[in-house]
Amino acid sequence: QSVLTQPPSASGTPGQRVTISCSGSSSNIGSNTVNWYQQLPGTAPKLLIYSNNQRPSGVPDRFSGSKSGTSASLAISGLQSEDEADYYCAAWDDSLNEWVFGGGTKLTVL
Amino acid sequence: QVQLVQSGAEVKKPGASVKVSCKASGYTFTSYDINWVRQATGQGLEWMGWMNPNSGNTGYAQKFQGRVTMTRNTSISTAYMELSSLRSEDTAVYYCAREDGGGSQPWDAFDIWGQGTMVTVSS
Numbered sequence: 309q310s311v312l313t314q315p316p317s318a319s320g321t322p323g324q325r326v327t328i329s330c331s332g333s334s335s336n337i338g339s340n341t342v343n344w345y346q347q348l349p350g351t352a353p354k355l356l357i358y359s360n361n362q363r364p365s366g367v368p369d370r371f372s373g374s375k376s377g378t379s380a381s382l383a384i385s386g387l388q389s390e391d392e393a394d395y396y397c398a399a400w401d402d403s404l405n406e407w408v409f410g411g412g413t414k415l416t417v418l
Numbered sequence: 419q420v421q422l423v424q425s426g427a428e429v430k431k432p433g434a435s436v437k438v439s440c441k442a443s444g445y446t447f448t449s450y451d452i453n454w455v456r457q458a459t460g461q462g463l464e465w466m467g468w469m470n471p472n473s474g475n476t477g478y479a480q481k482f483q484g485r486v487t488m489t490r491n492t493s494i495s496t497a498y499m500e501l502s503s504l505r506s507e508d509t510a511v512y513y514c515a516r517e518d519g520g521g522s523q524p525w526d527a528f529d530i531w532g533q534g535t536m537v538t539v540s541s
Contacts, residue, residue, distance in 0.1 A: 310462060341524065341525040341526075343527040343528070345463070345528070352513055352531040352532065352533055352534050353455075353463065353513070353515075353528075353531055354531065355527055355528060355529050358519070358525055358527035358529070359519075359524070359525035359527070360525075362525075364529065396462065396463050398463075398527075398528075400526075404480070405477065406465055406479050406480070407453065407465040407468075408465070409462060409463045409464070409465065410462070411462045412462040412463070
């Protein structure tokens, strides 16, 4: 049972826009910034979005993040086959004094 | 380039300990915290703890308190994670990750990850 809640799966066709949600509480998302990680099959996670909506250098602007209250979301526009991966949200939890992750969302490009 | 390179796969018996290394290059090792995250096969990411390579200070997830020890050797820019009293449920890929931000920054994130080390616990 993950502290942050994500849908286990999402899907879309090439060119579509998909969103992935991440729900938390006042002690994590509600009081700290949210990061998103992309994990391609068989590889290490990669930082995709940090500080709710910032993209590291090299991440396409097709990827965007947002946060409102105790929830956050990741949007991917112009979906491409290479976007097929697992996506994880993460935030620091002030009550647990730990980093907490969502359970991950497996994105399938149909 | 900035990278973290981890040690190779390990096979251990239940009750044993494992020590995984994470060698940093391309940046000042003591300027960024190192975190450890593990992932069982087909499962999600699980945070284990952090270490400040400059001070040696550490913080561990409640779940691993008493079983995990994070250390470093600054002369060779290497961080270590040792997990003791291994059981089958500890079979997973273990990742080290550099933490950027924090301090005066209002954000922080794991911006560089090692390639992962597979630890298998089996009798």
